[in-house]
Amino acid sequence: MLRKLVLISVTAVAAVLATGGTPVAAASHPVRFVSIQADPPGTDDGSNDSLNQEWVVLKNYSSHAVKMGSYGVDVGKKEFDFPSGFTLQAGSRVWVHTGQGTNGRHDVYWGRTSYAYPNKTGYGVSLWGPGGIQNGQHVAELEDTCMVLSSANGPC
Numbered sequence: 001m002l003r004k005l006v007l008i009s010v011t012a013v014a015a016v017l018a019t020g021g022t023p024v025a026a027a028s029h030p031v032r033f034v035s036i037q038a039d040p041p042g043t044d045d046g047s048n049d050s051l052n053q054e055w056v057v058l059k060n061y062s063s064h065a066v067k068m069g070s071y072g073v074d075v076g077k078k079e080f081d082f083p084s085g086f087t088l089q090a091g092s093r094v095w096v097h098t099g100q101g102t103n104g105r106h107d108v109y110w111g112r113t114s115y116a117y118p119n120k121t122g123y124g125v126s127l128w129g130p131g132g133i134q135n136g137q138h139v140a141e142l143e144d145t146c147m148v149l150s151s152a153n154g155p156c
Contacts, residue, residue: 030062031071031088033127033146033156038117046114051099054115056125056146056156058096060088068094070130072140075117080110121148125156 033056040053056073060066068082073096080096083103088094094106098116101109110116117125124145131141146156 029129029143030064031058031060031066031068031127031129032144033057033125034059034093035153035155036117036125036146036148037153038148039119039152044115044119048099048101051112051115052097052101052109054098054117055095057093058088058127059093060090063090065089070140071143072128074126074128076123078112078116080116082108117148117152119152121150121152123148 036056037054040050042050042053044050058073066088068086068088069084070082072079072081074080086094086103086108089105092106094108097107097109098112099109100111100113101107103109124147126145127143128140129143131139144156
């Protein structure tokens with residue numbers, strides 16, 4: 001689903017950069033980025049422990065649970081799709097770790113064996129939601145964007 005939307009993601013990130021802020025529509029979406037740690041502490045040795053110190057945090061700001069099975073996170077051409085049965089409870093946060101591990105209520109694992117995020121600034125991470133149907137095709141909807149502008153680690 002997300003592979004078809006990389007161009008849209010780049011366009012959305014460019015629009016956010018041009019306006020200097022978060023997309024207006026993002027405020028109406030219940031699940032949004034909180035923070036990112038794109039540069040894990042210590043040496044980037046490629047170990048699973050180091051990969052799992054690279055993450056983004058999302059929060060459900062609504063008063064109801066959100067089924068995340070049709071949501072995904074993308075960084076350029078790298079994509080993470082939430083497990084089909086994953087639900088983010090009202091007010092809860094979830095850490096999306098780059099490496100391998102066992103998914104739980106507050107932690108999900110991408111399963112990558114290499115780093116996903118550049119250790120630099122000047123890019124965006126996008127959260128895509130279920131969207132709808134356009135011209136007979138299912139399309140995802142941009143829910144939020146985390147702009148990494150002044151530091152590889154910090155709030156979105």
